[in-house]
Amino acid sequence: MVSKARVFRTYSLLLALTLGLSGCASWFADDAPAPEVRLVKVDPVRVKLLEQKFKLYFRVDNRDDNDLTVRGLVYKVSLGPLLLTEGESNEWLTVPPHSHAFFRVSVRTNLWPQIRDVVDMLKNPRDPVPYRLEGELKTGLFIGNDVQVLRNGEIIPGDFIPERHR
Secondary structure, three states: OOOHHHHHHHHHHHHHHHHHHHOHHHHOOOOOOOOEEEEEEEEEEEEOOOOEEEEEEEEEEEOOOOOEEEEEEEEEEEEOOEEEEEEEEOOOEEEOOOEEEEEEEEEEEOOHHHHHHHHHHOOOOOOOEEEEEEEEEEEOOOOOEEEEEEEEEEEOHHHHOOOOOO
8 A cells, every 4th residue: 555645755756857847948948039041042054955953042141149050951942833943951051140151052953844834934034933942941069950941032034144245
């Protein structure tokens, strides 16, 4: 038979552990503003019929008072309704406080199946094309803190087409 004193001590110990450990979660809580990620440039490297190579330039803005360690980016980039590319970059960089840094990702894709949609989007190079960036920014040095990325924007294709000299 278990004594009432022993049950009381057991419940008291469990209560103390529960209350004590609940404070541990706040040790790792971070009220720092989340970093921002945006696609700032798409450079065509080589465009062939069945394969297109691009360099994507991402800007990471650190809005915090401390250095931001970036361990990589999982990304998915869509132009209008078309999936341009998706993948993962494992490039590391450190972004100083209240500053920004860029990283470049080389991608390959095949837009041939959607060529009609691409031609329609590029019919007038001065018309903006909506893009969507989805992903996850991997941050933190010892304890990972993944930041969800979701950004909608527009790019103007004419800004990436070199002018012809007559």
